[in-house]
Amino acid sequence: MNPDPALTGHRPVRVHVSERGNAFMRDIAEWIVEAAALAGRDAVLETGLPKADGMIHLAVAPHELFPLSGASPAEVDAAVAASVLVCTEQPGTPWFDTTLDLARRAAAVLDINVVAVDALRAAGVDARHLQLGAVPSMTVRDPADATARPIDVLFLGALDDRRGAVLAQLAPVLASRIAELRLFRFEGPVGAHTPGLVFGHDKYRLLADSSTLLNVHRASTGSTRPYFEWARMVEAMANGCVVVTEPSDGTAPLVAGTHFVEADADHLGATIEALLDDPERRREIAAAAFDAVTGELSLVTAVGTALDRLDREGTSGRTAPPRRQRGRPPTDRRTDGRSGTGFAAFRPHRELQVAAKRAAIAEGHLLRRLDTAACLLHHGTEQHVERWTTPTWEPCTPEVSVVVSLYDYAAVVCETLDSIAASEDVAFEIVVVEDHATDASRDVVRTWMDAHPGVPVLLLGKEVNEGLSAARNTGFEAARAEMVMTIDADNLLVPRCLRRLADALHADAGAGAAYAILEDFGASPALRSALDWDVERLCRGNYLDAQAMWRRTVWAELGGYRADEGDVYGWEDWDLWLRLAAHGGRAAIVRQVLGRYRVQATSMVALSNVAQDLAVAAIRQRYPSLPWPAGPT
Amino acid sequence: MSATDIDRLRDENAELRRRVEAAEALIAELREEALVRRREVRSLVEAMPAATSRKALLRALAGDLRGQVLGRLRRIRRR
Numbered sequence: 001m002n003p004d005p006a007l008t009g010h011r012p013v014r015v016h017v018s019e020r021g022n023a024f025m026r027d028i029a030e031w032i033v034e035a036a037a038l039a040g041r042d043a044v045l046e047t048g049l050p051k052a053d054g055m056i057h058l059a060v061a062p063h064e065l066f067p068l069s070g071a072s073p074a075e076v077d078a079a080v081a082a083s084v085l086v087c088t089e090q091p092g093t094p095w096f097d098t099t100l101d102l103a104r105r106a107a108a109v110l111d112i113n114v115v116a117v118d119a120l121r122a123a124g125v126d127a128r129h130l131q132l133g134a135v136p137s138m139t140v141r142d143p144a145d146a147t148a149r150p151i152d153v154l155f156l157g158a159l160d161d162r163r164g165a166v167l168a169q170l171a172p173v174l175a176s177r178i179a180e181l182r183l184f185r186f187e188g189p190v191g192a193h194t195p196g197l198v199f200g201h202d203k204y205r206l207l208a209d210s211s212t213l214l215n216v217h218r219a220s221t222g223s224t225r226p227y228f229e230w231a232r233m234v235e236a237m238a239n240g241c242v243v244v245t246e247p248s249d250g251t252a253p254l255v256a257g258t259h260f261v262e263a264d265a266d267h268l269g270a271t272i273e274a275l276l277d278d279p280e281r282r283r284e285i286a287a288a289a290f291d292a293v294t295g296e297l298s299l300v301t302a303v304g305t306a307l308d309r310l311d312r313e314g315t316s317g318r319t320a321p322p323r324r325q326r327g328r329p330p331t332d333r334r335t336d337g338r339s340g341t342g343f344a345a346f347r348p349h350r351e352l353q354v355a356a357k358r359a360a361i362a363e364g365h366l367l368r369r370l371d372t373a374a375c376l377l378h379h380g381t382e383q384h385v386e387r388w389t390t391p392t393w394e395p396c397t398p399e400v401s402v403v404v405s406l407y408d409y410a411a412v413v414c415e416t417l418d419s420i421a422a423s424e425d426v427a428f429e430i431v432v433v434e435d436h437a438t439d440a441s442r443d444v445v446r447t448w449m450d451a452h453p454g455v456p457v458l459l460l461g462k463e464v465n466e467g468l469s470a471a472r473n474t475g476f477e478a479a480r481a482e483m484v485m486t487i488d489a490d491n492l493l494v495p496r497c498l499r500r501l502a503d504a505l506h507a508d509a510g511a512g513a514a515y516a517i518l519e520d521f522g523a524s525p526a527l528r529s530a531l532d533w534d535v536e537r538l539c540r541g542n543y544l545d546a547q548a549m550w551r552r553t554v555w556a557e558l559g560g561y562r563a564d565e566g567d568v569y570g571w572e573d574w575d576l577w578l579r580l581a582a583h584g585g586r587a588a589i590v591r592q593v594l595g596r597y598r599v600q601a602t603s604m605v606a607l608s609n610v611a612q613d614l615a616v617a618a619i620r621q622r623y624p625s626l627p628w629p630a631g632p633t
Numbered sequence: 634m635s636a637t638d639i640d641r642l643r644d645e646n647a648e649l650r651r652r653v654e655a656a657e658a659l660i661a662e663l664r665e666e667a668l669v670r671r672r673e674v675r676s677l678v679e680a681m682p683a684a685t686s687r688k689a690l691l692r693a694l695a696g697d698l699r700g701q702v703l704g705r706l707r708r709i710r711r712r
Contacts, residue, residue: 349681356678363671370667374660377653438668610678 011311012042012055016083019047021064023191023199028088028112028231029060030200031299034135039304049079056310059083062106063098064189080105084310086130087111090218090227091119103127108313110306114250115225130306132230133297134238140201141208143240143290146283152177152276154210154241156203156232159183159530162219166246166265168525170214171593173269175494177276180210181517181591183530185537196532196589208239211282212275214268215245225249233260234297237289242282244272253296259289354611361569364467371436371464379463385474386461390449396456398429400498400549402485403475405468406432409489410439412598414448419492419596421455426498429456432489433475436465441489469561469572472546476555485549490598491518497594501549504588512554512585516594518545523599532589535581539628542574547595548587558583567618570608575619582623 013036017029029045036043049069050057059065062085066076085106089095096116103109103125110130111117120127153174157163167174167181174181182196190197198206207213213236217226228248236243243260246268256262263271275282372382402420406413413432420430434442442461449457460474468488476484483502487493497516504514520526529545537543558579561572568575580587608615620628 353678353681356674356681360671360674360678363667363674367664367667367671370660370664374657374664377656377660607675607678610681 009311010041010307012044013058013307014044014046014050014055015058015060016046016048016050016065017060018064018068020068020189021061022189023194023197024231025061025064025088027199027203028086028132031132031135031138032058032060032086032303034137035299035303036307038135038300039307041304041307049075050083051079052082056307057083058086058110059106060086061088062086062102063089063095066102067098068189077105081107084108084110087116087120087127088113088231089116091116091225100125108310112230113227114252115227128306128309131297131299131302132234133299133302134234134293135299137201138204138235138238139290139294140204141239143287145240149209149211149241150178151180151206151210153179153212153214153244153272154182154206155180155214155216156182156206157184157216157229158186158218159527160219161526163216164526164530165524166216166268167593168519168521168527169265170269170272171519171596173272174593175496177272179592180206181527181530181593182206183517183527183591185531195534196591204235204239207236207241210236210241212242212244212272214272215243215248216265216268217246217248234293234299237286237293240286240290242275242285243289244268244275254289254292259285259292261285350611354614357569357607357610360607361566368465375463382464383466384463386463388446388449388459388461390455390457391453393429393456393458396427396429398427398456398481400426400428400483400485400502401475401479401481401552402428402430402487402493402498403472403479404430404432404487404489405435405471405475406437406441406445406489407435407465407468407471408437408439408441410437410441410444413441413444413489416487416489416492417445417448417452417455417457419494420487420498421452422495423493423498424495426502428498429458429480431475431478432457432459433471433478434459434461435467435471436462467563469563473560473563476550476552476560479552482552483549484552484555485547487547487595490600491547492596492598494594494596498549500590500592500594504590505549505551508588510586511588512558512580513548513550513587514590515544515548515587516590516592518547518595518597519593520599521596527593528597529589532591533587535586536627536629538574538577538581539626542571542577544573544577544587545597546573546576547597554580554585558585567611567614569615571612571615571619575622578619578623578626582626 015029015033015036017026033043033045049065049071050059059080062080062083066080069076069079071079080102083106085099085103085108087099087103087109088111089099090113096119100120100123103120109120109125109127111120111127112130112132114129117127117129155167182198184190184194184197192199213232215229215233226246226248228245228251233243233245237259245260245262246265247256247262251260254260261271261275375382375384378384404413404416404420409416417430417432420428432445434445442459445459449455449459458478460478462471462474472486475486483505485493485498485501501514501516505511508514515529517530518528520528529543529547531537531543558576560576562568562575563572577587
């Protein structure tokens with residue numbers, strides 16, 4: 001029962017959050033409602049705009065609430081003036097700029113991070129700090145519960161270039177432990193519909209199942225101070241999950257080394273390793289952090305104090321003279337999906353590029369015809385495939401076949417084979433398809449096979465180069481296992497990759513394929529194949545590498561890779577993923593770094609990227625039923 | 634089969650083998666040339682500027698125009 005304002009002297013509290021915004025903001029709003037109620041307030045969650053009616057209206061994540069309301073500028077002005085903003089955004093981001101504009105016109109301003117409070121005050125806004133802490137509903141696991149946590153390292157957050165690079169650097173540690181990387185991209189509001197993301201109770205459960213939560217800063221935005229993601233950190237601490245973070249400002253009253261662990265990017269890996277190997281230290285830090293966020297920092301206390309102050313001081317005054325931004329109303333790039341100037345890029349020499357790309361592809365065709373002529377002379381057939389096997393290949397009954405497509409990778413293919421041979425807890429065979437390379441690829445593999453008779457390997461050497469797609473298809477046809485992993489001859493697997501992906505397919509009968517996160521190496525570190533299966537995202541562009549494990553039956557039903565040599569050249573992987581989606585299928589993600597992708601200065605990718613709009617248009621026509629983004633076809 | 638027929642067939646076989654080897658050598662040569670040309674065409678395709686912003690384009694145009702005008706002025710002054 002809500003407390004009677006007439007008896008308590010407290011004004012009722014309405015906590016507003018956008019129903020169209022990011023779902024983690026709703027989590028924060030719900031914590032505030034819970035904390036206010038426990039502080040003896042009449043508190044209710046609302047999704048509409050605040051109004052001047054004598055109640056206290058807390059507007060959580062105002063950069064979403066107001067721009068996404070659809071209200072007129074006058075209605076927004078009135079609502080902002082009646083609101084106490086609860087700001088959540090990091091200075092230096094466009095969302096903070098939107099927040100600042102609104103804060104100048106609000107009745108009062110609170111922010112959950114002292115770094116942002118400082119930035120707001122520096123801009124002339126009388127902002128106050130709302131110290132985030134735990135509420136009882138956050139904790140889903142008794143911190144004294146000593147049962148094992150299945151996840152060693154958890155990361156929850158938006159993926160950007162910096163985070164991708166830091167996580168890629170950590171790949172060796174992440175690959176040797178049970179890691180769970182829950183990554184997403186800010187291209188629209190995230191919520192329960194966003195593949196891979198969890199909120200509310202499901203998120204607390206995930207944190208309760210994790211030993212450590214990793215915090216890596218976003219890409220630097222100018223003068224921004226390193227930011228402590230308080231909301232996520234509190235949720236972790238409330239569930240006994242130890243926070244490991246890059247050095248951050250505004251962590252007080254929490255203390256590094258006591259309530260969380262701090263290390264710069266270069267030392268994060270070693271720090272995580274040391275922490276995971278020291279359960280006693282983990283228990284101590286988890287206990288201290290839990291006590292802090294549920295005791296001294298309890299959100300009930302902070303919200304109660306803030307509301308008492310708002311009761312005393314009222315919420316009718318402005319925090320600073322209004323200084324509204326000119327131009328279009330503030331928007332949130334995370335929520336409206338727009339970016340840039342709105343002009344398409346200027347493409348000079350486009351026709352020339354298209355013609356040159358077709359000439360390059362025609363050169364490939366000519367080469368193939370020459371190979372065919374030579375093959376006819378030699379063998380009397382248009383294609384001839386030579387076979388070599390190791391002694392263990394014939395008797396082997398593999399659970400997984402690994403198809404390695406090989407063309408001109410003599411210098412690195414042994415590294416790839418070594419990485420596959422190191423696979424653990426799985427019966428596998430390797431099928432190498434050598435696509436009539438111009439270097440010594442074939443001889444190098446034969447030498448490797450001679451040196452590794454205990455590894456079941458089938459080498460297929462083609463006399464006519466047919467291209468990557470045809471090589472993969474040849475490998476699938478020769479594979480004897482139901483589960484087939486594809487890998488190019490310059491990439492690597494980590495020892496647990498095959499086991500984990502096979503387990504994912506065993507566990508998910510509806511998945512036609514399974515893939516894991518890959519670490520880029522050889523150039524700037526980054527991650528790829530890092531996001532969950534999402535058909536809408538797939539239609540916006542290929543975010544999945546070909547390095548994946550397929551059910552051979554699904555591959556066969558789909559017709560295998562298309563050996564396109566026209567405008568779709570180089571997009572055959574994407575074409576197969578889209579075909580899977582168009583047939584109602586899907587792929588399962590294993591959110592761990594289980595492979596390494598060699599980034600090279602020159603590759604076929606560069607040619608396939610030329611005039612890619614033609615490739616996209618051609619592929620769109622093939623799969624009209626998919627949810628393509630609006631635009632030219 | 635007579636010894637003459639066998640000799641004839643042997644000669645024919647040798648001639649066919651010679652032709653096949655000549656064809657194979659020519660194909661190998663053409664293959665090498667085609668590989669070189671394919672590499673060249675690919676590098677040309679990849680070296681072309683794919684896209685540029687209008688701002689960069691206008692800046693380049695303005696820079697070029699400024700150079701032209703200054704050059705003209707210098708020539709006028711020299712006269």
